[in-house]
Amino acid sequence: MRIIRKKGWELPERLVTDETVFLNRRRFMQGAGAVAGAGLVGGGLGAGLSDMAMAAQDPSAGLYPVPRNPEYKVSRPITPEETATTYNNFYEFGSHKRISSAAQALPIRPWEIAIQGEVEKPFKIGIDELLKKMPLEERVYRLRCVEAWSMVIPWSGFPMKALLDLAKPLGKAKYVKMQTFMNADVARGQRQHWYPWPYTEGLTIKEAAHDLTFMVTGMYGKPVPRQNGAPLRLAVPWKYGFKSVKSIVLFEFTDQRPTTFWEEIAPSEYGFWANVNPDVPHPRWSQETEEVIGTDKRIPTQIYNGYGDYVADLYKGMEGERLFM
Ligand SMILES: Nc1nc2c(c(=O)[nH]1)N[C@H]1C(S)=C(S)[C@@H](COP(=O)(O)O)O[C@H]1N2
Ligand SMILES: [Mo]
Numbered sequence: 070m071r072i073i074r075k076k077g078w079e080l081p082e083r084l085v086t087d088e089t090v091f092l093n094r095r096r097f098m099q100g101a102g103a104v105a106g107a108g109l110v111g112g113g114l115g116a117g118l119s120d121m122a123m124a125a126q127d128p129s130a131g132l133y134p135v136p137r138n139p140e141y142k143v144s145r146p147i148t149p150e151e152t153a154t155t156y157n158n159f160y161e162f163g164s165h166k167r168i169s170s171a172a173q174a175l176p177i178r179p180w181e182i183a184i185q186g187e188v189e190k191p192f193k194i195g196i197d198e199l200l201k202k203m204p205l206e207e208r209v210y211r212l213r214c215v216e217a218w219s220m221v222i223p224w225s226g227f228p229m230k231a232l233l234d235l236a237k238p239l240g241k242a243k244y245v246k247m248q249t250f251m252n253a254d255v256a257r258g259q260r261q262h263w264y265p266w267p268y269t270e271g272l273t274i275k276e277a278a279h280d281l282t283f284m285v286t287g288m289y290g291k292p293v294p295r296q297n298g299a300p301l302r303l304a305v306p307w308k309y310g311f312k313s314v315k316s317i318v319l320f321e322f323t324d325q326r327p328t329t330f331w332e333e334i335a336p337s338e339y340g341f342w343a344n345v346n347p348d349v350p351h352p353r354w355s356q357e358t359e360e361v362i363g364t365d366k367r368i369p370t371q372i373y374n375g376y377g378d379y380v381a382d383l384y385k386g387m388e389g390e391r392l393f394m
Pocket of ligand 2: 309
């Protein structure tokens with residue numbers, strides 16, 4: 070269902086410094102800062118359970134670890150698991166990085182995924198049935214957030230191409246739109262009605278079919294934890310992290326380019342393409358370097374986040390597009 074949203078809140082860019090401040094400021098302007106803040110701090114239902122206990126409850130735990138695909142090498146050290154699972158962006162659970170305990174409240178079984186739109190035959194499939202059909206492997210990928218920080222993560226999952234083969238999009242499908250769950254009872258960020266929930270992302274079919282485009286179901290040799298997007302998320306490592314939508318329930322094939330969550334919030338700052346480029350600054354900060362989370366280092370950012378050899382061809386002849394925002 071579409072909700073009607075106020076559009077009058079956009080702020081001059083000079084007032085703010087990053088995604089989080091941008092949104093906190095907006096919340097403040099709405100006069101809801103105190104209430105929303107209080108609602109987002111602290112744990113959800115499962116917050117008292119240890120990681121081990123949560124993992125043991127996951128029916129897919131026995132599938133991991135899976136063999137690593139040696140094709141995709143990253144020269145940097147892997148980010149410590151503790152860091153990658155406790156420093157997160159997942160606005161459904163709060164507009165700050167420490168959402169991992171709040172996210173434990175998300176029920177991840179049963180979990181149905183809908184495939185619809187321009188496909189041979191729309192269908193729904195449960196995550197465990199999908200896992201049985203998909204060829205699981207591990208890939209070590211860089212993750213570069215638009216906020217100028219990065220990690221290196223060993224994901225487990227399957228190429229999105231395998232999902233396309235199952236979905237059978239029709240020739241007229243040019244894009245695939247992906248959406249996160251809606252469950253404001255546990256994802257309290259979703260009570261903040263000024264965000265355009267549910268979180269929506271999209272890729273062209275060509276991007277989705279690219280071998281680098283990966284559907285994540287695990288990380289560090291275990292099922293992917295809730296805070297990182299259980300039970301199914303995207304990893305498109307040559308694009309800014311916000312493209313890598315978490316906890317997906319819908320794939321819709323369409324001939325229309327979808328409007329994405331961040332694009333709807335701030336179209337001049339977060340676009341559809343969002344390919345990493347050190348030479349194209351965000352309107353409010355430079356993208357030349359990135360903070361390596363878990364260290365005190367900053368390193369130079371690479372074009373397409375280091376994956377240019379694989380993906381630059383996807384954008385040949387598209388010089389008129391805002392490819393790097
Ligand atoms: N549904 C949803 N997906 C999301 C986000 C979000 O807020 N909600 N944040 C994005 C952003 S900005 C980043 S950088 C990555 C962070 O993934 P991680 O927490 O696993 O490192 O998730 C992306 N996917
Ligand atoms: Mo991000």
